[in-house]
Amino acid sequence: MSKFLHTKYSSLTPYDTTEETESLKGYIRLNTNELPFPPSPLSLVYAHKASESMNYYPDPECSQLAGKIAEMMSVKPSEIVFGNGSDEILNFLFMAFCEKGAAFPNITYSFYKILAKFHGVDYILVPLKNFRVEPSYYKDVKGRTIFIANPNAPTGLALSLKELEEIINSNPESLVVIDEAYVDFGAESAVSLIHEHDNVIITRTFSKSRSMAGARLGWCMTNEALAQDIRNIKNTLTPYNINAMTQAAALGALKDDEYTRRNINMICRTRDNMKTRLQEMGFEVTDSCTNFLFARHETVSGEKIFTALKKYRIMIRHFTNPPAISDYNRITIGTPEQMQIMLEVLKGIIKNASE
Numbered sequence: 001m002s003k004f005l006h007t008k009y010s011s012l013t014p015y016d017t018t019e020e021t022e023s024l025k026g027y028i029r030l031n032t033n034e035l036p037f038p039p040s041p042l043s044l045v046y047a048h049k050a051s052e053s054m055n056y057y058p059d060p061e062c063s064q065l066a067g068k069i070a071e072m073m074s075v076k077p078s079e080i081v082f083g084n085g086s087d088e089i090l091n092f093l094f095m096a097f098c099e100k101g102a103a104f105p106n107i108t109y110s111f112y113k114i115l116a117k118f119h120g121v122d123y124i125l126v127p128l129k130n131f132r133v134e135p136s137y138y139k140d141v142k143g144r145t146i147f148i149a150n151p152n153a154p155t156g157l158a159l160s161l162k163e164l165e166e167i168i169n170s171n172p173e174s175l176v177v178i179d180e181a182y183v184d185f186g187a188e189s190a191v192s193l194i195h196e197h198d199n200v201i202i203t204r205t206f207s208k209s210r211s212m213a214g215a216r217l218g219w220c221m222t223n224e225a226l227a228q229d230i231r232n233i234k235n236t237l238t239p240y241n242i243n244a245m246t247q248a249a250a251l252g253a254l255k256d257d258e259y260t261r262r263n264i265n266m267i268c269r270t271r272d273n274m275k276t277r278l279q280e281m282g283f284e285v286t287d288s289c290t291n292f293l294f295a296r297h298e299t300v301s302g303e304k305i306f307t308a309l310k311k312y313r314i315m316i317r318h319f320t321n322p323p324a325i326s327d328y329n330r331i332t333i334g335t336p337e338q339m340q341i342m343l344e345v346l347k348g349i350i351k352n353a354s355e
């Protein structure tokens with residue numbers, strides 16, 4: 001820490017990206033829930049075309065993109081705000097709406113806690129029940145903003161719209177943020193709820209089902225009053241947060257929806273097949289509605305599996321915290337070929353460990 005740093009930043013806990021960088025070249029990367037497929041060819045054409053005008057600032061409102069998403073999701077463009085990844089949207093939400101604190105599951109996307117700490121937000125961790133978000137546990141959050149990843153990560157499990165509405169209805173004084181980063185892989189979107197309740201915000205991303213994690217684009221949908229609050233924060237801090245190439249690439253991706261549908265189908269088929277194969281090998285696997293599986297072996301520890309796979313240049317995600325999940329690993333669904341390689345290696349690891 002330099003002597004110039006503001007003391008309020010002296011003990012930050014940044015998001016751990018050490019296993020997501022250049023050092024993973026040559027690895028089968030099953031640790032960060034990206035799609036193994038390249039972006040849509042149309043998105044590449046659009047991005048290239050946009051790059052020819054990058055001497056100009058991009059459209060701060062992402063108007064074309066907002067129009068297209070509005071049409072696809074049956075919302076108004078004024079109900080949409082874009083972020084540099086949905087992480088940036090989450091950052092805006094922690095800044096804007098957490099004066100009375102935040103509440104989120106004790107096992108969920110780690111960024112919620114990181115942002116709460118950064119912004120000095122008082123937060124409570126709500127336990128899961130058998131790895132599921134339990135709506136009745138959210139009855140006493142006292143105006144705190146509730147963050148629910150649906151489907152949740154890393155467990156992969158989703159709530160129904162009815163269960164989400166139970167949380168929303170029992171907390172009229174709280175905002176409920178539903179993070180739908182993985183919704184395209186098998187859960188029901190709650191976007192319709194933004195027109196039925198005044199306290200709902202939905203966040204989405206192009207990082208997963210649309211193969212654009214490197215382009216950094218997320219968005220939220222909510223009622224106009226809340227959207228305007230978020231937009232004011234965005235336009236104060238980072239009015240040009242979405243670069244022109246990303247805006248264009250995203251428009252191309254949305255116009256090529258067939259490509260996305262095909263990829264999602266492939267991932268879901270591979271996931272279901274992989275789940276069965278893992279169960280045959282003695283793994284307990286949750287009912288994932290996402291592009292990853294959350295699994296533990298009946299005898300071999302999660303750490304052992306993670307470390308052994310790494311030696312074979314296969315990277316999955318291991319968690320040491322909280323201890324309740326330290327025997328689980330999160331495995332992103334790759335191509336069928338990558339999954340086949342992983343299963344073969346895994347078979348050897350399990351066999352060795354059991355001898």
Ligand code: PMP
Pocket residue numbers: 032033084085086087088109149153179181204205206207213217218
């Ligand atoms: N929400 C959840 C639940 C996630 O797992 C992630 C990414 N790991 C994000 C949001 C953020 O995604 P991005 O910033 O790439 O949109």
